[in-house]
Amino acid sequence: MITASPAARLLPTAPDWRELWRASITDAGELLRSVGLEHLAGRLPPADAGFALRVPRGFAARMRPGDASDPLLLQVLPQLAELEQAPGYLIDPVGDLAAREAQGLLHKYEGRALLIASGSCAVNCRYCFRRHFPYGEEMAAAGQWRKALEHLRQDASITELILSGGDPLSLATPKLEELSRGLAGIPHVTRLRIHTRLPVVLPERIDDAFLAWFAALPLQKVVVLHANHANEFDAAVDAACRRLREAGATVLNQSVLLKQINDDADTLVKLSERLFAAGVLPYYLHQLDRVQGAAHFEVDDARALALVEAMRGRLPGYLVPKLVREVGGDASKRPV
Numbered sequence: 001m002i003t004a005s006p007a008a009r010l011l012p013t014a015p016d017w018r019e020l021w022r023a024s025i026t027d028a029g030e031l032l033r034s035v036g037l038e039h040l041a042g043r044l045p046p047a048d049a050g051f052a053l054r055v056p057r058g059f060a061a062r063m064r065p066g067d068a069s070d071p072l073l074l075q076v077l078p079q080l081a082e083l084e085q086a087p088g089y090l091i092d093p094v095g096d097l098a099a100r101e102a103q104g105l106l107h108k109y110e111g112r113a114l115l116i117a118s119g120s121c122a123v124n125c126r127y128c129f130r131r132h133f134p135y136g137e138e139m140a141a142a143g144q145w146r147k148a149l150e151h152l153r154q155d156a157s158i159t160e161l162i163l164s165g166g167d168p169l170s171l172a173t174p175k176l177e178e179l180s181r182g183l184a185g186i187p188h189v190t191r192l193r194i195h196t197r198l199p200v201v202l203p204e205r206i207d208d209a210f211l212a213w214f215a216a217l218p219l220q221k222v223v224v225l226h227a228n229h230a231n232e233f234d235a236a237v238d239a240a241c242r243r244l245r246e247a248g249a250t251v252l253n254q255s256v257l258l259k260q261i262n263d264d265a266d267t268l269v270k271l272s273e274r275l276f277a278a279g280v281l282p283y284y285l286h287q288l289d290r291v292q293g294a295a296h297f298e299v300d301d302a303r304a305l306a307l308v309e310a311m312r313g314r315l316p317g318y319l320v321p322k323l324v325r326e327v328g329g330d331a332s333k334r335p336v
């Protein structure tokens, strides 16, 4: 019998995001079993092809059971193809990873500076340049912030600070508070932008403590999510997006164009529509960084342009992302 004790009347407490993060799947065999594909275990590369598997359970739960070409599974499952050496695919395709690591702050584009706030991510995406630089733990812990804040203070041309990584929301909220306290004395920085995949792969991260901090920031706020397929969204992700907006953020999304995952017009159209249903606008569609081990994800430029043209024919202009590529040394992302 259920008795109405005072405790039973309280709302169930949501699981803490850090616990959920720690409980992520890190074994490829387990991931395959969880989606009913254990018969594929013989096709896994040894030692995860040198880049650990990491998938929050909530993200794995959005994969279609029994489907070896599920678009979420393909983003995170180690493949034998990663072991192939493809010409032109480098360890450091954008050419500034060493610089990123050393300085913590990248000021390459006019008006905007990008802080590598954390080297950690909640998910390991197989196509990411990070596969060769799983950095250390928190970059910020190494006293980098003081140097970064000093640079910001001295350069009044910087009006926007971008928190990136890794994933900056992998930092605990008190760490973010520490950073924003440092920003308080720098009046020319009026915008804070956060590049994060956490609201998509671990939406529990957008908890009350985070929102209290975020909503109170005396800055204009932009959150740029990273989702590549409509199936990455569910009610929990929708709720996280809504709470970010309610806290005063403009919420955008960037995607990477990935072969067999989102390289057809129907999939891209559905993604844009699903983003908008969640209150999110598409921002960039990135051509892949040519990082070693990711060649099997590449979509050539001609096909990429045709896909965006097809989107333009079927969607309002505000739902068509800009197709870009990052080229080392450029003063902005380069339109394809």
Ligand SMILES: *Cc1c(COP(=O)(O)O)cnc(C)c1O
Residues within 6 Å of the ligand: 106, 107, 108, 109, 112, 113, 114, 162, 332, 333
């Ligand atoms: C991508 C990037 C930015 C942001 O560019 P936007 O076009 O403003 O989105 C800023 N700084 C660096 C170093 C970047 O790589």
Ligand code: SF4
Residues within 6 Å of the ligand: 120, 121, 122, 123, 124, 125, 128, 129, 130, 165, 166, 167, 197, 226
């Ligand atoms: S979340 Fe972003 S930075 Fe982290 S592994 Fe995925 S693509 Fe790379």
